[in-house]
Amino acid sequence: xxxxxxxxxxxxxxxxxxxxxxxxxxxxxxxxxxxxxxxxxxxxxxxxxxxxxxxxxxxxxxxxxxxxxxxxxxxxxxxxxxxxxxxxxxxxxxxxxxxxxxxxxxxxxxxxxxxxxxxxxxxxxxxx
Amino acid sequence: xxxxxxxxxxxxxxxxxxxxxxxxxxxxxxxxxxxxxxxxxxxxxxxxxxxxxxxxxxxxxxxxxxxxxxxxxxxxxxxxxxxxxxxxxxxxxxxxxxxxxxxxxxxxxxxxxxxxxxxxxxxxxxxxxxxxxxxxxxxxxxxxxxxxxxxxxxxxxxxxxxxxxxxxxxxxxxxxxxxxxxxxxxxxxxxxxxxxxxxxxxxxxxxxxxxxxxxxxxxxxxxxxxxxxxxxxxxxxxxxxxxxxxxxxxxxxxxxxxxxxxxxxxxxxxxxxxxxxxxxxxxxxxxxxxxxxxxxxxxxxxxxxxxxxxxxxxxxxxxxxxxxxxxxxxxxxxxxxxxxxxxxxxxxxxxxxxxxxxxxxxxxxxxxxxxxxxxxxxxxxxxxx
Numbered sequence: 073x074x075x076x077x078x079x080x081x082x083x084x085x086x087x088x089x090x091x092x093x094x095x096x097x098x099x100x101x102x103x104x105x106x107x108x109x110x111x112x113x114x115x116x117x118x119x120x121x122x123x124x125x126x127x128x129x130x131x132x133x134x135x136x137x138x139x140x141x142x143x144x145x146x147x148x149x150x151x152x153x154x155x156x157x158x159x160x161x162x163x164x165x166x167x168x169x170x171x172x173x174x175x176x177x178x179x180x181x182x183x184x185x186x187x188x189x190x191x192x193x194x195x196x197x198x199x200x
Numbered sequence: 201x202x203x204x205x206x207x208x209x210x211x212x213x214x215x216x217x218x219x220x221x222x223x224x225x226x227x228x229x230x231x232x233x234x235x236x237x238x239x240x241x242x243x244x245x246x247x248x249x250x251x252x253x254x255x256x257x258x259x260x261x262x263x264x265x266x267x268x269x270x271x272x273x274x275x276x277x278x279x280x281x282x283x284x285x286x287x288x289x290x291x292x293x294x295x296x297x298x299x300x301x302x303x304x305x306x307x308x309x310x311x312x313x314x315x316x317x318x319x320x321x322x323x324x325x326x327x328x329x330x331x332x333x334x335x336x337x338x339x340x341x342x343x344x345x346x347x348x349x350x351x352x353x354x355x356x357x358x359x360x361x362x363x364x365x366x367x368x369x370x371x372x373x374x375x376x377x378x379x380x381x382x383x384x385x386x387x388x389x390x391x392x393x394x395x396x397x398x399x400x401x402x403x404x405x406x407x408x409x410x411x412x413x414x415x416x417x418x419x420x421x422x423x424x425x426x427x428x429x430x431x432x433x434x435x436x437x438x439x440x441x442x443x444x445x446x447x448x449x450x451x452x453x454x455x456x457x458x459x460x461x462x463x464x465x466x467x468x469x470x471x472x473x474x475x476x477x478x479x480x481x482x483x484x485x486x487x488x489x490x491x492x493x494x495x496x497x498x499x500x501x502x503x504x505x506x507x508x509x510x511x512x513x514x515x516x517x518x519x520x521x522x523x524x525x526x527x528x529x530x531x532x533x534x535x536x537x538x539x540x541x542x543x544x545x546x547x548x549x550x551x552x553x554x555x556x557x558x559x560x561x562x563x564x565x566x567x568x569x570x571x572x573x574x575x576x577x578x579x580x581x582x583x584x585x
């Protein structure tokens with residue numbers, strides 16, 4: 073029961089953070105970040121299963137896995153970067169958060185460049 | 201006694217079988233058919249047969265159809281036609297399921313992305329990811345739409361080729377059945393009109409339809425419907441162009457069908473009167489001329505019917521395929537509407553609209569060609585009476 077673990081981790085970290093809030097606020101912030109990272113790593117193992125399902129689906133409908141793979145990479149990059157940016161914002165570092173978001177966007181565009189090229193190829197193929 | 205004998209011999213002689221040198225109608229038309237050159241049409245048919253597996257065309261023999269329609273042996277039961285259309289429809293269907301599957305998987309993925317992105321406060325990165333999903337979807341859509349475009353293009357080209365191959369045979373028969381003027385008037389008009397139509401459709405209408413499809417895809421990229429009026433204009437322009445081509449073609453055909461047959465009637469009557477003036481055999485000869493002309497007319501009409509059947513049989517499969525593409529797009533749009541983003545639904549549904557434009561283009565042009573042949577058949581029947 074991962075959800076039980078996650079909720080327990082969340083609740084304990086909230087309790088600890090509230091306890092430490094008054095005496096040393098920086099420690100409560102570390103606890104928040106560590107809790108976030110822990111939850112993230114528990115969940116990221118499950119994303120692998122999701123990828124397997126998508127692979128099976130794409131095999132069944134006989135679809136080019138390249139595109140599905142790219143879509144999943146993009147999804148992953150967007151989640152991770154959003155998550156990281158969120159953590160930074162929680163810590164009060166919104167400038168670093170915006171840098172992470174920017175990096176995520178650039179990475180998404182570079183990963184998806186084959187899709188864009190294919191699209192341009194198709195359009196230029198059809199229009200005489 | 202001698203007189204009786206002579207009378208008897210005379211009577212016997214009267215009852216003797218006498219060879220009459222007249223031919224039955226069957227013989228006349230069989231000979232005329234033998235002398236006709238169907239090689240161009242046959243070549244056309246084998247050419248089309250080799251291109252794709254149309255089950256209707258496999259057993260298609262042009263001469264056979266013509267002879268059958270002369271004898272009145274063609275079986276045109278509506279039930280049979282509908283049955284075979286439905287059979288073709290369901291035979292083609294499974295090939296399109298994978299397309300539905302692909303489109304649905306991509307739109308489900310983008311929906312999945314959207315729902316997860318809502319758990320974060322900022323959506324800037326997930327927006328970029330959405331556009332990547334959208335691009336993959338567009339690639340799938342355009343790839344399949346390209347197949348539909350190529351299909352309609354080759355269908356139109358082949359229909360023009362069929363008409364061009366069958367015109368010489370038809371026009372020769374028209375002239376043989378006494379429609380010299382009509383034949384002479386129609387040949388340039390028909391060839392010109394068909395050529396113009398082919399170029400118009402291939403060079404203007406098809407790219408235009410594709411252009412509109414791409415524009416509508418781009419339009420649904422944003423929520424704001426920026427190009428709405430422009431798309432409306434283009435769609436209307438396509439509709440008017442298709443209608444205009446149909447009207448132009450039919451007007452050209454029917455305009456020249458008013459005067460030429462009348463002139464032919466006059467010429468024929470004059471020929472018959474001239475033959476009838478010849479003493480003793482005149483009457484018989486007029487009858488013979490009539491029979492021969494009527495036989496050519498019969499064959500001409502049969503060849504016309506054969507061409508119509510060939511056209512109908514040929515274009516039914518591409519039409520069904522294009523219709524299936526349309527149904528796939530509309531069905532996918534309907535299925536994903538509850539889960540997916542509005543933009544993706546719009547995009548798929550707009551591609552369906554473009555498909556129905558293709559369908560109407562192919563359908564209208566096949567109808568125009570069939571009407572043209574029907575007019576050609578109709579002329580002869582006007583002349584000879």
